[in-house]
Amino acid sequence: xxTLDQKSPNVLLQSLCCRITGKSEAEVAHQFxxxxxxxxxxxxxxIERDEFLVSEKIKKELLKQRREADxxxxxxxxRKLQTQSVLKHRWSVLYLLLSLSEDPRKxxxxxxxxxxxxxxxxxxxxxxxPFYCTRPQSLALGYAxxxxxxSGSVGTSGISSxxxxxxxxxxxxxxxxxxxxPPQSAAAQPLGSRLAWAxxxxxxxxxxxxxxxxxxxxxxxxxxxxxxxxxxxxxxxGEVSEAALVRDILYVFQGIDGKFIKMSAxxxxxxxxxxxxxxxSLRDTSSRLAELGWLxxxxxKYTDARSLDRAFGLVGQSFxxxxxxxxxxYYRLLSVLHSQLQxxxxxxxxxxxxxxxxxxxxxxxxxxxxxxxxxxxxxxxxCQGRKGGELASAVHAYGKTGDPQMRALVQxxxxxxxxxxxxxxYRWIYDGELEDTYHEFFVASDPNVKTDRLWHxxxxxxxxxxxxxxxxxxxxxxxxxxxxxxxLHQVCHDRTxxxxxxxxxxxxxxxxxxxxxxxDLEGAFQEKIDAAYFDTSKYLLxxxxxxxxxxxxxxxxxRYLLLGQGDFIRHLMDLLKPELVRPAxxxxxxxxxxxxxxxxxxxxxxxxxxxxxxxxxxxxxxxxPGDTGWDVFSLDYHVDGPIATVFTRECMGHYLRVxxxxxxxxxxxxxxxxxxxxxxCNAKLLKTxxxxxxxxxxxxxxxxxxxxxxxxMQYYITFEVLECSWDELWNKVQQAQDLDHIIAAHDxxxxxxxxxxxxxxxxxxxxxxLRTIFDQIIxxxxxxxxxxxxxxxxxxxxxxxxxxxxxxxxxxxxxxxAEQEAEEKKRIQDFQETIPKMHSQLRILTHFYQSIxxxxxxxxxxxxxxxxxxxxxxxxxxxxxxxxxxxxxxxxGATRGRRLSNI
Amino acid sequence: MASAANANLNxxxxxxxxxxxxxxxLNTGLDMESLSICVRLCEQGIxxxxxxxxxxxxxxxxxxxxxxxxxxx
Numbered sequence: 001x002x003t004l005d006q007k008s009p010n011v012l013l014q015s016l017c018c019r020i021t022g023k024s025e026a027e028v029a030h031q032f033x034x035x036x037x038x039x040x041x042x043x044x045x046x047i048e049r050d051e052f053l054v055s056e057k058i059k060k061e062l063l064k065q066r067r068e069a070d071x072x073x074x075x076x077x078x079r080k081l082q083t084q085s086v087l088k089h090r091w092s093v094l095y096l097l098l099s100l101s102e103d104p105r106k107x108x109x110x111x112x113x114x115x116x117x118x119x120x121x122x123x124x125x126x127x128x129x130p131f132y133c134t135r136p137q138s139l140a141l142g143y144a145x146x147x148x149x150x151s152g153s154v155g156t157s158g159i160s161s162x163x164x165x166x167x168x169x170x171x172x173x174x175x176x177x178x179x180x181x182p183p184q185s186a187a188a189q190p191l192g193s194r195l196a197w198a199x200x201x202x203x204x205x206x207x208x209x210x211x212x213x214x215x216x217x218x219x220x221x222x223x224x225x226x227x228x229x230x231x232x233x234x235x236x237x238g239e240v241s242e243a244a245l246v247r248d249i250l251y252v253f254q255g256i257d258g259k260f261i262k263m264s265a266x267x268x269x270x271x272x273x274x275x276x277x278x279x280x281s282l283r284d285t286s287s288r289l290a291e292l293g294w295l296x297x298x299x300x301k302y303t304d305a306r307s308l309d310r311a312f313g314l315v316g317q318s319f320x321x322x323x324x325x326x327x328x329x330y331y332r333l334l335s336v337l338h339s340q341l342q343x344x345x346x347x348x349x350x351x352x353x354x355x356x357x358x359x360x361x362x363x364x365x366x367x368x369x370x371x372x373x374x375x376x377x378x379x380x381x382x383c384q385g386r387k388g389g390e391l392a393s394a395v396h397a398y399g400k401t402g403d404p405q406m407r408a409l410v411q412x413x414x415x416x417x418x419x420x421x422x423x424x425x426y427r428w429i430y431d432g433e434l435e436d437t438y439h440e441f442f443v444a445s446d447p448n449v450k451t452d453r454l455w456h457x458x459x460x461x462x463x464x465x466x467x468x469x470x471x472x473x474x475x476x477x478x479x480x481x482x483x484x485x486x487x488l489h490q491v492c493h494d495r496t497x498x499x500x501x502x503x504x505x506x507x508x509x510x511x512x513x514x515x516x517x518x519x520d521l522e523g524a525f526q527e528k529i530d531a532a533y534f535d536t537s538k539y540l541l542x543x544x545x546x547x548x549x550x551x552x553x554x555x556x557x558x559r560y561l562l563l564g565q566g567d568f569i570r571h572l573m574d575l576l577k578p579e580l581v582r583p584a585x586x587x588x589x590x591x592x593x594x595x596x597x598x599x600x601x602x603x604x605x606x607x608x609x610x611x612x613x614x615x616x617x618x619x620x621x622x623x624x625p626g627d628t629g630w631d632v633f634s635l636d637y638h639v640d641g642p643i644a645t646v647f648t649r650e651c652m653g654h655y656l657r658v659x660x661x662x663x664x665x666x667x668x669x670x671x672x673x674x675x676x677x678x679x680x681c682n683a684k685l686l687k688t689x690x691x692x693x694x695x696x697x698x699x700x701x702x703x704x705x706x707x708x709x710x711x712x713m714q715y716y717i718t719f720e721v722l723e724c725s726w727d728e729l730w731n732k733v734q735q736a737q738d739l740d741h742i743i744a745a746h747d748x749x750x751x752x753x754x755x756x757x758x759x760x761x762x763x764x765x766x767x768x769x770l771r772t773i774f775d776q777i778i779x780x781x782x783x784x785x786x787x788x789x790x791x792x793x794x795x796x797x798x799x800x801x802x803x804x805x806x807x808x809x810x811x812x813x814x815x816x817x818a819e820q821e822a823e824e825k826k827r828i829q830d831f832q833e834t835i836p837k838m839h840s841q842l843r844i845l846t847h848f849y850q851s852i853x854x855x856x857x858x859x860x861x862x863x864x865x866x867x868x869x870x871x872x873x874x875x876x877x878x879x880x881x882x883x884x885x886x887x888x889x890x891x892x893g894a895t896r897g898r899r900l901s902n903i
Numbered sequence: 904m905a906s907a908a909n910a911n912l913n914x915x916x917x918x919x920x921x922x923x924x925x926x927x928x929l930n931t932g933l934d935m936e937s938l939s940i941c942v943r944l945c946e947q948g949i950x951x952x953x954x955x956x957x958x959x960x961x962x963x964x965x966x967x968x969x970x971x972x973x974x975x976x
């Protein structure tokens with residue numbers, strides 16, 4: 001006790017409390033808390049820190065009480081005190097003693113004195129000082145006082161007016177109190193908490209000791225007409241006081257009709273009761289303020305209608321939640337205003353004072369909330385009828401504003417709204433799962449599509465649901481990533497967990513993460529998508545190439561269906577020839593399959609992958625009457641499983657058509673080879689028949705013409721069509737980043753081949769000409785065959801005749817009888833008579849063939865494809881046809897002219 | 904060292920005596936223990952104005968029941 005040790009003030013205070021009230025520590029807990037608050041609030045002393053002045057005051061006080069002797073004694077004691085150096089704050093102690101001094105002559109001076117003391121010592125205006133204003137009656141601790149004062153005393157609060165402006169800022173939200181409901185049942189409430197309630201909670205660090213739970217819950221104040229005190233109302237005939245208007249406005253803010261300001265159903269706005277007498281400025285101000293109520297109602301209606309609607313979806317729900325958040329802040333502000341009003345009511349004074357709520361003050365304070373509400377209402381209007389990604393786009397569109405406050409507000413809402421979308425997105429690109437019950441995400445899945453069409457048809461983009469902050473390119477990548485994962489799982493039966501394909505970064509767990517991502521759409525977000533896209537696609541291509549030999553299959557298509565493997569095709573044709581000349585109806589698939597296998601075993605094809613050879617098969621097309629085997633034979637290649645995604649049914653159809661065309665062209669080459677062989681073999685034999693030389697020469701010329709034509713055609717098909725396209729395809733496939741690239745390249749490849757091989761609709765006439773030419777070649781073959789047959793027959797007969805003649809002569813007989821000679825002559829004459837017939841038949845053939853080739857050339861000349869024009873140039877290199885066909889000369893110039901005019 | 908501490912203790916006691924006398928003159932109603940607590944609080948720089956208001960309120964709270972205790976001085 002005697003030593004001035006540094007015990008903490010709290011401990012000292014507690015012992016002081018115990019000492020003065022004479023109770024145990026537990027019993028004085030409330031008083032102690034109160035004491036800590038008052039001391040802790042630690043307002044600067046309003047008195048001068050001067051020991052001399054304090055001592056003078058004390059003397060004056062004593063003199064006032066007519067105790068001159070005591071005053072002298074005090075001077076003596078004070079001097080003694082000054083000689084001691086123990087105390088550092090003598091003035092403080094003296095001042096304390098002075099404050100506590102009592103005039104012994106007055107019997108019970110306490111209450112009145114204190115009131116006066118406090119009234120002058122402490123500033124009253126809660127707005128102009130951060131310190132709490134303690135009013136004596138609110139601190140009624142005495143049991144007697146409490147019993148009496150409870151009903152009259154009302155909890156008061158200092159409103160930090162700053163809170164009005166910092167509602168949505170980073171500063172702690174203002175502690176608003178619901179002053180509209182004084183604790184009538186205060187007897188049940190702890191005494192200390194009532195005190196705590198009356199003090200601003202953040203006024204000092206030690207205030208943390210106060211129990212924070214005793215506050216009434218925040219929320220919209222319950223309107224109670226009783227609160228409007230009659231003295232403020234004014235009557236309907238007289239002028240309405242501003243305070244009453246303020247009270248009305250506060251209700252209107254919450255969308256509740258006030259006494260004078262009511263919702264007008266026809267005009268859809270809040271209107272002042274026309275009977276109320278009011279000056280114009282007040283009327284204007286209040287109608288301007290009443291707009292807030294209308295805005296509030298609008299937002300409220302939207303959220304109320306939507307928040308229970310399940311089908312509105314997650315995005316919609318988070319939009320409603322964000323609107324609710326904003327409304328909550330708004331309500332908080334309203335309750336602060338309400339409690340302020342309550343304080344004024346309780347004080348019952350200075351209605352027009354500078355601290356009171358006025359309409360004008362409200363107008364200023366409510367400016368920011370009004371702008372926010374306006375933005376929200378506009379947003380609500382704009383988002384009407386939208387959901388999912390569309391809603392996010394709508395909100396995003398509103399974020400493009402120059403007003404930083406509005407932008408921040410919209411950004412905040414957007415981060416909440418986009419959070420579910422980003423969640424969908426991460427689930428999709430990292431797990432391939434689509435959990436989109438309400439169709440809000442921009443990837444749609446069609447459950448009816450089977451796995452064989454999974455890649456092509458199952459998943460699609462919902463264009464309308466792509467949020468505007470995600471580019472089309474990103475959306476496509478997102479679609480592709482998830483599709484690849486699903487493809488791997490369902491079609492390739494690859495059981496690699498998605499986490500191994502691409503290291504999943506953490507998903508957007510909180511709206512804050514979403515906000516961060518949104519702010520960095522070009523950077524982190526794009527990077528994430530790109531990384532996932534790259535990893536997943538690469539993995540998918542690896543699986544397809546490694547496990548499903550995609551590239552090998554591609555090469556096999558070229559080698560077998562596009563006749564790339566020359567030795568195999570040639571051998572196959574050799575083996576098939578006897579079969580294929582027969583009518584199509586007599587062909588059997590198993591025979592042909594056997595031949596195919598023989599051909600494979602005999603050629604380099606045998607070294608191919610068994611996986612590929614297994615798929616090679618023979619297919620017979622539909623037989624129409626009169627068809628030979630050549631017309632219906634076709635090679636086939638079976639595709640199934642994942643590679644069928646690249647080699648779809650349509651693709652295989654195209655391959656089949658191209659194969660048929662190539663097979664036919666190949667057959668022509670083969671036929672012409674036969675023709676040439678025949679010519680070479682028979683030329684020597686038939687030399688003995690000079691009458692045939694003209695016909696044979698004609699045959700040779702025509703055959704040469706045909707060989708030239710077919711060679712050029714084959715050159716064109718092989719090098720300009722197949723090889724060029726294949727090279728392009730192979731390059732693209734090597735560079736492909738995802739399966740779609742391969743599919744696209746393959747489709748382009750097939751399309752090019754189809755159109756260059758004259759198989760598309762545009763070149764139908766050309767193809768018909770070509771077919772006729774092919775037919776002419778076949779016809780020529782048969783014509784020449786019959787020619788050779790009859791010539792050879794005649795030759796053999798002649799040889800027989802000569803033989804017999806020789807034999808007879810050796811026997812010593814006459815070589816020939818006149819009868820025989822005449823017969824021989826007649827036969828020879830007969831044969832020679834057939835020669836002009838053959839001649840003319842060949843001439844007709846030649847003429848017909850040449851005219852068709854000329855027409856073909858004319859068509860080629862006018863074709864838009866450059867490579868076809870080059871083909872025509874090569875076909876008519878020595879201008880043989882040009883010399884005969886005036887149209888060729890003209891058309892060359894004409895096409896040039898036309899092309900020029902087109903440019 | 905001991906003598907210095909002793910002298911200090913004496914000075915403190917003397918000061919407290921003087922203060923108690925002043926307190927009595929001014930009729931503050933503080934006993935020795937309360938007074939010493941108050942002095943120590945003041946020495947720690949606590950605002951005397953606030954302290955006095957606290958004491959008054961505390962007294963008021965216990966006033967009606969325990970008048971006798973306050974009047975021991």
